[in-house]
Amino acid sequence: MTETRLPLEDVRVIELGTLLAGPFSGRLLGDFGAEVIKVEPPGMSDPMRNWGKSKDGVGLWWPIQSRNKKSITLNLREEEGQKVLKELVKEADVLIENFRPGTMEKWNLSYETLSEVNPKLIMVRTSGYGQTGPYKHRAGFGSVGEAMGGLRNVTGFPDRPPSRIGISIGDTLTALFATIGCLVALHERKHSGRGQVVDTALYESVFSIMESIIPDYLLAGYVRERMGNILPGVAPSNIYFTKDKTYIVIGANADGVFRRLCEAMNQPELADDPRFSTHNGRGENMKLLDSMIEEWTKSLPAKEALAILEEKGVPSGLIYTAKDILEDPHYQEREMIIKVDHPELGEFPMPGIVPKLSRTPGEVKHPGPEVMGKHNHEVYQKLLGFTEERLRELQEKNII
Incomplete structure (x- = not known):
């Protein structure tokens, strides 16, 4: 028998950043009940809203990537917007960001600053190369992480150039490791009462799944290369x-x-x-x-x-x-294709929830918010107690 309460219902997450790696972590946490508040700059939506194929002008990736999330607008480049974020941080457990290292510090929103506001805050930081090291300030996308992590070199056929896998695997792998780190930090906080930084790099996340390529090279003198559809030395x-x-x-x-x-x-x-x-x-x-x-x-x-x-x-x-996939009875039996009501497209199909929990399974309550700032009043008024007058002032100043 399943219970009605979701396992992460007591966790509030602020999601900053755009596109894939950071927001995919927010999606995973939201699947299991976390309240995920996605922040977008006023007038500058997450590009994911328009990526991929569309139907009647509606992007078909966004409803999946941002399912279960709330949407607010906030200008973090302005001091007043930074102050508003700090008020949000007081009420949050987790903050996810995937900007280039140094961006949050430039906005006076470093972990040191935010942890003074909320010592229990867990800051999940996803970037190309991590928060330290000589490459930390480089721009990093999933494709570069896949290349530097060693994956591209072994993907494809030996007589052809290195190939892309076909999905944004570098970003989603990084999000998975970031989510694991977030859950570990939440568990540890129960004992210490303190938050910490979860530092996840794209290239490291890819490299961590690269099996034995390093001892293969150092101890056996073997460089793993592209082998097409076979596994070297493993048949059939x-x-x-x-x-x-x-x-x-x-x-x-x-x-x-x-x-x-x-x-x-x-x-x-x-x-x-x-x-x-x-x-x-x-x-x-x-x-x-x-x-x-x-x-x-x-x-x-x-x-x-x-x-x-x-x-x-x-x-x-x-x-x-x-x-x-759609015709397969096993997919259907395990509810791996679910349908969620979309305000513009009606019944919207999307991947089900992984993993399956026997007593407190996850749930998709709604697709990604179709309008930027849809939850501004709910978050700013009900959660932070802003008055209508303050909301108007923030809107006039382009802070929200």
């Missing part, structure tokens, strides 16, 4: 063409799984063939083994081949498009 693990001119993925590199693959192919003798009976043997004879497997897959339509592989317990699957 590849994509294979089928009779109906599509590709399927098969991963059967463990001894037991490989034996089951051989049975699925009606060639059980391959499992005992000295060329393929060991992990190292399969790695050394990868090209030959892959050609034999593809000879089998090309004789069958993809669904038939996958049905046989599933029956034998061999990890395999189609390479999904958006259409495949």
Whole structure:
């Protein structure tokens, strides 16, 4: 039985910054109930509102990236706007920012300054290179972080230039690590009563998932390069063409799984063939083994081949498009495509919540606020107690 209270309902987050890395952290916290107050400069919206495809003039990325958030406007470049932010900080648990290092300090909003206002504040800082080091002042985007972190060098095919993965993986990886850091700091605060800085860099977040590339180089003299769809020395693990001119993925590199693959192919003798009976043997004879497997897959339509592989317990699957995802019953059963009411577009489909919690699962209450400053009155009047007169003054001065 699930409970109605979300696990982060007692956490208030101020989200500064734009685009992906910082705001994606805000989205993750908001999915589990945190009150996320997104700040945008008056007249200068987050570019994410207009990125990607659109429908009837409405950007289709923004409602996902900013779901569950409240939107206020505030000019942090002006002293009065900085004072307003400090009033917000008094009521907050977390502040997320992803400006270039030094920007918050330039605005007199350093962690030292804000922690004087609220010693319990956790400041989640996301940047290209981190808050320290010789590169800290450089501009950094996810693409550069992916390159410097080593990911681009191993992505693509060996006879072609380094490739992009196809999504903004550097930004979202960094947001995931930043969110982990935020939750760790919130947990630690229960013991110390004090906040701290969570410093997350794009290049470090990418580098941290790069497996063994450093000992590979230093201890084995091996530089991992682009290998296309294969895993060096690990076979079979590849994509294979089928009779109906599509590709399927098969991963059967463990001894037991490989034996089951051989049975699925009606060639059980391959499992005992000295060329393929060991992990190292399969790695050394990868090209030959892959050609034999593809000879089998090309004789069958993809669904038939996958049905046989599933029956034998061999990890395999189609390479999904958006259409495949929408039609898949497993996605549907696990509520990975949810529909949220959008004020302009009606029923709006978006990815469900990850991870699944058994007792206090997350929830998407609404898509990203369609209007900048939609929650100005709610936040400034109800939370901070501003009068109508003060709100008018701030608007006239272009502070909000």
